[in-house]
Amino acid sequence: MATTTWHRSLAARHVAVMVGYVAVGSLLLLTWLSYQQQQEARHLFATLAQNDVEFVQRLNLPRSERLARDLQRLLRLDIHFRQRRKMEPLPPIPVEEAAALMGTSASRQVHQLPTGREALILNLDADYDMIFIREPPTVMLTLWHPTTGFALIVFWLFSAVLAWVIGRQVVGPVSGLTRRLQGFFAEPHRLLPETERDDEIGRLASALTQARDELGEERRRREQSERLALLGRVATGLAHEIKNPLASIQLHAQLVESAELDLESQTSLRHLLAEVRVIEGLVNQWLYLARPAAPRRQALDSIALLQETAELLRPQAEHAGVILTLPAHQPAQANHISGDRQRLQQVFRNVMINAIQAMPSGGELRIGLAVVNQTIVFSFHDDGPGFTSAALDRGEELFFTEKEGGMGVGLNVAQEIISAHEGQMTLKNHPEEGALVEITLPMSKS
Numbered sequence: 001m002a003t004t005t006w007h008r009s010l011a012a013r014h015v016a017v018m019v020g021y022v023a024v025g026s027l028l029l030l031t032w033l034s035y036q037q038q039q040e041a042r043h044l045f046a047t048l049a050q051n052d053v054e055f056v057q058r059l060n061l062p063r064s065e066r067l068a069r070d071l072q073r074l075l076r077l078d079i080h081f082r083q084r085r086k087m088e089p090l091p092p093i094p095v096e097e098a099a100a101l102m103g104t105s106a107s108r109q110v111h112q113l114p115t116g117r118e119a120l121i122l123n124l125d126a127d128y129d130m131i132f133i134r135e136p137p138t139v140m141l142t143l144w145h146p147t148t149g150f151a152l153i154v155f156w157l158f159s160a161v162l163a164w165v166i167g168r169q170v171v172g173p174v175s176g177l178t179r180r181l182q183g184f185f186a187e188p189h190r191l192l193p194e195t196e197r198d199d200e201i202g203r204l205a206s207a208l209t210q211a212r213d214e215l216g217e218e219r220r221r222r223e224q225s226e227r228l229a230l231l232g233r234v235a236t237g238l239a240h241e242i243k244n245p246l247a248s249i250q251l252h253a254q255l256v257e258s259a260e261l262d263l264e265s266q267t268s269l270r271h272l273l274a275e276v277r278v279i280e281g282l283v284n285q286w287l288y289l290a291r292p293a294a295p296r297r298q299a300l301d302s303i304a305l306l307q308e309t310a311e312l313l314r315p316q317a318e319h320a321g322v323i324l325t326l327p328a329h330q331p332a333q334a335n336h337i338s339g340d341r342q343r344l345q346q347v348f349r350n351v352m353i354n355a356i357q358a359m360p361s362g363g364e365l366r367i368g369l370a371v372v373n374q375t376i377v378f379s380f381h382d383d384g385p386g387f388t389s390a391a392l393d394r395g396e397e398l399f400f401t402e403k404e405g406g407m408g409v410g411l412n413v414a415q416e417i418i419s420a421h422e423g424q425m426t427l428k429n430h431p432e433e434g435a436l437v438e439i440t441l442p443m444s445k446s
Contacts, residue, residue, distance in 0.1 A: 018163035022156055041137040042110045046120060048075065049132040050108075053122045056130070063128045078117075078133035081124070101131065177201060184212065249276055274312055295340035295420050299444045302335040302369055302376050303327055309348040310367070313356070321362025324352075327369040335369060336444040337376050339421050344441075347414040347425075351380050351437050354411070358384030358435060371443070375423075378439040386429040 052071060061067055063081040071079045097113045104111065106123040113119050113133070120132045177194050184190055194205035253272050261269065303326070310317075310324045317324050337344075355365045363383030370377045411427075418425045423441040430436040 019156060019160045022159045026156070038137065042118070045110065045118070045132070045134060046108055048077075049120050049122055049130070052079070052132070053124055053130050056124060063124070078131075080131040080133075082121070082129045082131055084127055084129055097133065177205060181208070184208070271315065274315070277312060295343055295417070297338045297340060299336050300339055300341055300344070302337055302378070305341065305344060306348060306367055306369070306378070309345050309352065313349065313352050316353070317356050317365070320356050320359065322356050322359050323364045325364060325366045327367060335371070335376060337441050338444040339441065340417075343417045344421070347417050347439065348378070350411065350414045351439070355380055355382035355384065355435065355437075358382055363434075372440075374443050375440050376443055378441070380435075380437040380439075381430050382434045384434050386433065386435045387427055392427055392429075 052075065055061075056063075056067075065081075068079045068081055071077075094115060097115055097117070097119070100113050101111070101119060101121070104121060106121045106129045108120070108122070111119045111121070116136055117133050118136055122130050122132070124130045177192070180192055180194070184192070192205040192209060194201050195209060196202065197205070253269060253276065256269060306326055310326055314324065352365065352367075359365075359382055365383075366379075366381045368377075368379040368381070370379070411425075415425050418439055418441070421441055423439060426438045426440075428436050428438070
C-alpha cells in the first residue's frame with residue numbers, strides 16, 4: 001500500500017511538473033523565437049544595406065535619385081541619398097519620416113519611424129549618407145494568433161496525459177536513466193550502464209548513445225546546409241544582376257583597347273580591365289558557393305599560374321607596400337598540375353589578398369613551390385601577425401571571419417575548390433613569424 005501511494009504521489013508530481021514546464025517553456029520559447037525572428041530580420045536588413053553601400057562605393061556610382069530608384073527596384077527597399085551638410089534626404093520621402101530622420105547621424109542602429117516603417121542610415125562617403133527604409137517584417141510567431149493558441153492548448157493537454165501515463169508505467173527505470181543523462185550529450189565518450197539491459201530501457205539507452213554521436217555531426221551538416229541555402233538564394237540573384245552590366249563594360253573596354261591610345265590611356269584601360277576581372281572573380285566565387293561545379297581540368301604550369309595571379313594583384317600589393325616574391329622558374333614538366341585554371345587562380349587570389357590585407361603597414365609575401373611525392377606544394381608566407389587560435393580552428397568555416405567588413409567566404413571557397421582537385425589546404429603559423437598557408441595538389445600525370 002505504501003509503495004502504491006509512493007508511486008501515485010511521484011506520478012502526480014511528475015504530471016504537475018511536466019504541465020508547468022511545458023506551459024512556461026512554450027510561452028517563453030514562443031516569445032524568444034519571436035524576438036529572435038525580429039533580431040534576425042534586422043540583422044539581415046543591416047547586412048543587405050551595408051553590402052549595397054559597399055557596392056556603390058566600389059563602383060563609385062553617382063549619388064542620384066535615378067540610382068536610388070534603380071536600387072529600390074532591385075532590393076525592394078526605399079533608398080535615398082542624403083547630403084551630410086544638410087542632414088536631410090533627397091526627395092521624395094514622406095514629411096513625417098523626413099522629420100524623424102532630420103539630424104539623425106549614420107549608424108548601424110535600425111530606427112523606428114512614426115509611420116511604423118524601419119530605417120537604417122549608413123555612411124557612404126565624406127559628403128553623403130544612404131538611407132534605407134523598409135516595411136516592418138511580418139512576425140509569424142505570435143502568442144495571440146488563434147492557431148498558435150489552439151496548438152498550445154492541445155499540446156499541454158496531450159503532454160499532461162502522456163506525463164501521467166509515463167509516470168505510472170516507467171517512473172522507476174526512467175528516473176534512473178534520467179539521472180544519468182545529466183550532461184550526457186556534452187560528453188562524447190560517456191557510456192550508460194542501461195545499455196547492457198535486454199529490454200526497452202536498454203534499447204533506449206543504446207539509441208540515445210547513438211543519437212548523441214550522430215547529433216553533433218548532423219548539427220554541423222545542417223548549419224552548413226542552412227548557410228549555403230541562404231547564400232545560394234542571395235548570391236545567385238545578385239550575381240546574375242551584376243554579370244550582365246559587367247559583361248557590357250568588359251566588351252566596350254576591349255573595343256576601346258583595339259584603338260590607338262596614348263601610354264597613359266593604355267595604362268588606365270589595363271587597370272580597368274584588371275578591376276573588371278576582379279569583380280568577375282568575386283561574382284564567380286559567389287556563384288560557385290551557390291552551385292559548386294566540377295573543375296574543368298587541363299595541364300597547367302604552376303609557376304606561370306602563380307605569376308598570372310600575382311600580376312593581377314600587383315597594383316593592390318604595391319598600394320599596400322607589400323612585396324610579392326615568386327618562385328624561380330623550373331623545368332616546365334616538373335611543376336605541371338591538372339586543374340581548372342580559373343578556379344585555381346581564384347584560390348591563389350583569395351590567399352594572396354588575405355596575406356596582403358594582413359600587412360597594412362607593408363611587408364613581404366613569399367610564395368614558394370616544392371615537389372613532394374608526386375604532389376606540388378604551394379606555400380604563402382607573409383609578415384603579418386599570423387593566425388589566431390580561433391582562425392586556425394575555424395578559418396575554413398563558411399562565414400567565419402575576423403576581418404572588419406569581411407564575410408568569411410574566401411577561404412571556404414578555396415577549401416572547396418582544392419578538395420574538388422583532390423588536394424589539401426592547411427593553415428598554420430610560421431615558426432619565425434607570420435601566417436603560412438600550404439596548398440597541396442597532385443602533379444599532372446601527362
